[in-house]
Amino acid sequence: MSISIQWYPGHISKAEKNLKEQLKLVDVVLEVRDARIPLASHHPQVKNWIGNKPRILILNRLDMVPESVRQDWLKWFRGQGETVYYTNAKEGQGIRAISKAAQEVGVEINAKRKSRGLLPRPVRAVVIGLPNVGKSAIINRLLNRKVVESARRAGVTRQLRWVRISETLELLDSPGVIPSRLESQEDAVKLAICEDIGDAAYDNQRVAAAFVDLLVKLEYESILKSRYGLDALTMTGEEYIFQLAMTRYKEDRERAALQILNDFRKGIIGAIPLEFPPSDV
Known part of the structure; x- marks a missing residue:
């Protein structure tokens, strides 16, 4: 079953342009991923946007991935020369380490300023990432109070705004930005499953069917059987949604699709990673 997912609303296009302008003013980039x-x-x-600026890579929703898989990703990213910071913005886990890393960049910047006879200033950081990966929640945690709106849906942040975190750190909250074209439809489907892209871009039933097929491919089909009482190995994802609708939801396929997607998005069916580190083989 083929799925085409594209979403590029006007506010994202405008935000991307504004973000590229603002990036000239920042010292360090906090890139948030799922x-x-x-x-x-x-x-x-x-990488093109930020050039040589320091980047802090944050993987949010650590609670939705098993510890063993988190460790595998840490090792893989280390092999790519990158340090990863895991966070659970909802609970505040990992936030202190991010703040410390950003402020360490500020120490270096102010040492250079002092050598040129300039006064110290707060380090300017920007938080960037795709819609709904948890950027605003991370900013609210850094500040210890809610200053920017956040919600479990894409497209909540519409404006760029500076937020003073402390005497030593200022943060720019930015709307989620996605590529003008999603080159990989496989990636686009994963973004839709995780709700990291606008819901206007896809059909829930097709995405839920693709999710079932992906769970079978990743050998997580036992989770589906235990939760919904249907064996995904005996049918396609599309057939699975149809059968689930027939047996549990009065033939309402849309309701069945949303149930499966929401059970995953809320962590009800457990911590399930949809990607594993690429093999070097």
């Missing part, structure tokens, strides 16, 4: 899909939730233009 821990369930660390590669699919990466914006391919980020």
